Amino acid sequence: MKKTDRVVYLLRRHIEATLTEEEQLELDDWVNISPEYRHLLDTVSDPKLLLSALVDFEEVYGENESGAIKRTKRRIKERINKASSTKKTRLYRMRWQQYAAVIFLILIAGVAVWEVNGVRKVESQSAVVTDIEPGGRKAVLTLADGRKVTLREDQGSILLENGSMHYADGSTVLADGEVSIADTDFVSVSVPKGGVYQVVLSDGTEVWLNSSSQLRYPARFAGSTRAVELKGEGYFAVRSLNKGGRRYPFVVKTRQQEIEVLGTQFNVSAYTDQREVVTTLVEGSVSIMPEYTSANAFLLKSGYQSAVSINGRSIRQVNTSQYTAWKDDLFYFKNTSFADMMKQISRWYDVDVIYKGKVPKDTFSGKMSRSLSLMTVLELLNLSSVNVQIKGKSVVVN
């Protein structure tokens, strides 16, 4: 499809009249290959024809779009299941030589039918279940006066500049006429379950916020330190700031600890449903000040991870990409316990996890795309003999 993508790109540039000379030659070459290509170029160059093609494309499903999609899905399912059941029956076809074992076979077949029926029941149950789509770019901005603005899902990153909040593409978050943000204001960005968002601070520091997280920060940093408050999980790429020979440290306050850095990249996970606040250093070094009594600040170097609780701290060497994979749209597990894995899944798909029995003791390793639907993820997990099902907005572990 690479070649096709290239041709599509050239055609779009042609439509927008932004082809460079070289690109023009490239498009000419392609068009000269065949009269059909020439014809295509001519039709998309005519606004009226392109317009009607776009309308056809938009209305391709006819009047009842969702109905047509459902019908297509159902017909595919029927065909697939028919194909697999013919295969099954073939398995039970016997030859006349096996006559002697016929009673035994009837017994087996009886069990098989019973099993197949059992499976069918489960299948028809799960057919009613609605799949749950993965999370997306969701966040709410809260201004100093308490006003809340839902951030655009087609964007994914906001930055504050001279009292004006922008998305990455340059469009403004607040419309003209709405009050701008004063330098001394604190704003906060809250990412719900099933969301992720990026925030660029006034000093150029980038922060990725994971689901169920919140960052509170000033519109402009004042004084000798740059301090922000984090709930939940965030990945920080801190810009180092030197002015007039002075270095301005950057401080992240979470529950149970404060992190002080000069310029570095790290992930900090401080969810309230986990006992420890986990800091993972990707680059440089940070100083961590735990909150528990008798605590001293300690230094964390790149490739290391600290876990701070109310009782103490521990440090170990880790593969950092495992802990930052979420910002690259991946689940990354390494000997991760079932419960921890489900916590991540529950945050991203905005579901509750209900355990019908004991929590499975298996550990999981590997990567999984965060853009899969929940059903797909669960089907993958069921394979490894853990039985999980969607029920409404919950995941039930049997």
Added chain:
Amino acid sequence: MGKFRPVQIDHSLLDALRIGSESALDTILKKHGRKLLYFAQSIVKKPEIAEEVVVDSMVKLWEHRETFETSDSVSAFLYVVIKNLGINYIKSSYASREYDYELTETLESLDPDAYAKIVRTELLQSIYDEVSKLPEKQREVFKLTYFEELGTEEICEKLNMSAPAVFTNRFRALESLRLVFKEKNMWLGLVVLQMLLSKH
């Protein structure tokens, strides 16, 4: 039961498809359904036959699910299958649904007529993707303002929004449209507006 057992997982959408996840197939249909149907219609003309062809192509994809390495190859496979099924239909009223699919067949080996249709489909998809990026609220406010010529107050009432919110959404819609389509191409703006209109 209950024993410690390490489980290895490594899953993208294609991995999920490979091991037989039906919801992965749903996701693929959701992603590609519109363009596949459009392409099928460009070959067989009749909408109900086009739908049949798309269903068949997805079943073929399922049957060959273990062979795909990249999502590009999924797209290419579906196009090739739809083209062949479509041509079969035109030639023989769809008697030979069970043609033998050759995995060696590629997009490049298609005849120029079919390939031009694929390029056209991909082009429309790429423009469509851009237009559908406009958020729902913006589309709504925009439509009411410019086509139903309602005043701000009426829109506030109709959409249950505050006046600033209506202004914000109108402003943003205009701004996004300006960014997406350069001033030079006013007609492309018209295309967008047409689509906005047909949206609801």
